[in-house]
Amino acid sequence: MIMLFGVFKRPTKGIVLKELILKEIDDLIIGSLGITAFISLFMGAVVALQTALNLDNPLIPKSLIGFATRQSIILEFAPTFISVIMAGKVGSYITSSIGSMRVTEQIDALEVMGINPLNYLVFPKIIALLFYPFLIAIVMFVGVFGGFLASVYGNLVSMEEFVIGLQDTFIPYHVAYAFIKTMVFGLILATIPSYHGYYMKGGALEVGKASTTSFVWTCVGIIIANYILTQLLLS
Amino acid sequence: MIQVNNLRKSFNGEEILKGLTATFDKGKTNMIIGASGSGKSVFLKNMLGLFVPDSGEIIYDGEALNEMEIERKSELRKDMGMLFQHSALFDSMTVEENVMFPLRMFSKMRRKERLERANEVLDRVNLVNLNKKMPSEISGGQQKRVALARAVVNYPSYLFCDEPNSGLDPKTATVIDNLIQEITHERDITTVIISHDMNSVMEIGETIVFLKDGKLAWKGTNKEIFKTDNQAVTDFVYSSELFKKVRIAQNEGF
Numbered sequence: 435m436i437m438l439f440g441v442f443k444r445p446t447k448g449i450v451l452k453e454l455i456l457k458e459i460d461d462l463i464i465g466s467l468g469i470t471a472f473i474s475l476f477m478g479a480v481v482a483l484q485t486a487l488n489l490d491n492p493l494i495p496k497s498l499i500g501f502a503t504r505q506s507i508i509l510e511f512a513p514t515f516i517s518v519i520m521a522g523k524v525g526s527y528i529t530s531s532i533g534s535m536r537v538t539e540q541i542d543a544l545e546v547m548g549i550n551p552l553n554y555l556v557f558p559k560i561i562a563l564l565f566y567p568f569l570i571a572i573v574m575f576v577g578v579f580g581g582f583l584a585s586v587y588g589n590l591v592s593m594e595e596f597v598i599g600l601q602d603t604f605i606p607y608h609v610a611y612a613f614i615k616t617m618v619f620g621l622i623l624a625t626i627p628s629y630h631g632y633y634m635k636g637g638a639l640e641v642g643k644a645s646t647t648s649f650v651w652t653c654v655g656i657i658i659a660n661y662i663l664t665q666l667l668l669s
Numbered sequence: 670m671i672q673v674n675n676l677r678k679s680f681n682g683e684e685i686l687k688g689l690t691a692t693f694d695k696g697k698t699n700m701i702i703g704a705s706g707s708g709k710s711v712f713l714k715n716m717l718g719l720f721v722p723d724s725g726e727i728i729y730d731g732e733a734l735n736e737m738e739i740e741r742k743s744e745l746r747k748d749m750g751m752l753f754q755h756s757a758l759f760d761s762m763t764v765e766e767n768v769m770f771p772l773r774m775f776s777k778m779r780r781k782e783r784l785e786r787a788n789e790v791l792d793r794v795n796l797v798n799l800n801k802k803m804p805s806e807i808s809g810g811q812q813k814r815v816a817l818a819r820a821v822v823n824y825p826s827y828l829f830c831d832e833p834n835s836g837l838d839p840k841t842a843t844v845i846d847n848l849i850q851e852i853t854h855e856r857d858i859t860t861v862i863i864s865h866d867m868n869s870v871m872e873i874g875e876t877i878v879f880l881k882d883g884k885l886a887w888k889g890t891n892k893e894i895f896k897t898d899n900q901a902v903t904d905f906v907y908s909s910e911l912f913k914k915v916r917i918a919q920n921e922g923f
């Protein structure tokens with residue numbers, strides 16, 4: 435909290451900040467596209483497969499496969515599961531990069547130059563992660579597409595039935611819920627790892643430890659926030 | 670001029686600085702010497718405001734650091750250069766970007782002017798053709814010199830150097846010492862240098878404070894340090910074989 439206060443004070447020169455933000459968007463968001471898309475393509479496929487395998491009652495329409503894929507991807511899988519993956523990928527990157535700047539006195543160097551290191555280092559990451567919902571939107575799309583591929587090419591269900599399932603009782607509020615969660619998770623992904631990097635003490639060994647601790651706490655943060663938000667928004 | 674009055678600082682109950690008082694003059698190379706672990710770096714970091722002292726004052730040309738608003742402190746710091754003991758170069762930037770960094774953050778110079786200035790200072794620290802290298806690709810001594818270039822690139826009014834020539838060969842060390850002194854005189858900078866190196870002390874110790882056990886044990890100039898009878902100082906100065914021989918030779922009347 436005290437950290438967040440410091441992040442917005444004594445801002446860095448605009449043009450420099452803009453460049454830093456662009457770099458962070460590239461590192462944190464664009465750089466995560468490949469792995470998250472890959473994971474969600476296959477997870478979508480697995481959800482579809484499992485739904486199909488458990489669907490032996492002839493009274494239940496096959497379109498349920500499309501419905502189940504859509505619901506699980508949008509509600510939980512894309513926002514929450516991918517955020518936990520991101521806690522490992524982006525979170526530990528943030529902690530170790532800021533942490534190593536701490537132990538090699540680069541943060542002190544910024545401070546001595548009259549720069550606010552919190553603003554210089556953390557603010558661009560928070561802004562970059564405001565673009566996190568875009569990543570998750572792509573992940574959702576790819577996940578549903580994975581389910582579609584597995585169902586149609588695995589001959590589990592016809593293309594028409596899958597699409598009917600996709601459109602079945604579509605509640606736009608669910609998408610809103612998913613994106614509200616995503617925004618909150620993005621904020622958690624930017625702040626908890628930054629905190630662990632910025633306030634760490636010690637040497638290179640501690641940087642590794644801080645990354646691990648930061649991963650654990652970021653996951654805990656995401657899981658608890660997920661529960662609270664679901665309670666607040668859906669029930 | 671920087672004045673330090675009765676500065677105290679402890680870590681985890683252990684007092685490292687035990688009431689230090691010292692003055693660092695404008696336009697002079699002021700040195701802080703003392704054994705390893707005597708608190709020199711801690712002293713410097715207190716002066717820079719990186720550590721908050723437990724008590725005592727640090728006064729920059731009449732203005733007390735501990736009474737400054739954070740904004741004023743930032744302003745003052747834009748007018749400081751600091752060479753860290755382990756260089757502290759930004760490892761995500763090239764040599765050239767490191768040196769231009771303070772200009773980029775605070776000056777209205779164009780890129781071309783910044784580059785010219787960076788090249789000028791890099792040239793003065795005897796580094797050419799390394800502009801595009803990353804800090805991890807150059808030697809420790811070269812990193813030191815880049816860090817010095819970065820510290821002086823915006824011609825600060827206060828310059829702090831933590832062991833500017835450790836890890837340098839004797840010839841480069843002398844070049845760096847002389848450079849620091851030249852710039853100090855040229856721009857009337859208040860320069861504070863921490864050093865272990867008796868050569869540097871002899872060359873550029875215009876004022877010297879000697880720390881021992883967190884206290885000021887002696888102060889004087891490079892002319893006086895070889896004549897003092899202060900036991901702690903002579904122990905420190907003549908711990909090197911070379912200087913021992915010099916002293917014996919002096920006593921024998923050469």
Ligand SMILES: Nc1ncnc2c1ncn2[C@@H]1O[C@H](COP(=O)(O)OP(=O)(O)OP(=O)(O)O)[C@@H](O)[C@H]1O
Nearest residue numbers: 680681685703704705706707708709710711712754
């Ligand atoms: N951040 C810190 N936390 C706790 N103790 C510290 C910290 N920084 C320094 N110390 C302690 O303060 C003492 C003085 O350290 P300092 O780095 O000032 O020595 P020094 O005189 O600069 O030595 P050297 O010449 O080897 O650089 C040491 O005993 C060190 O353990």
Ligand SMILES: [Mg+2]
Nearest residue numbers: 709710754831
């Ligand atoms: Mg030191």
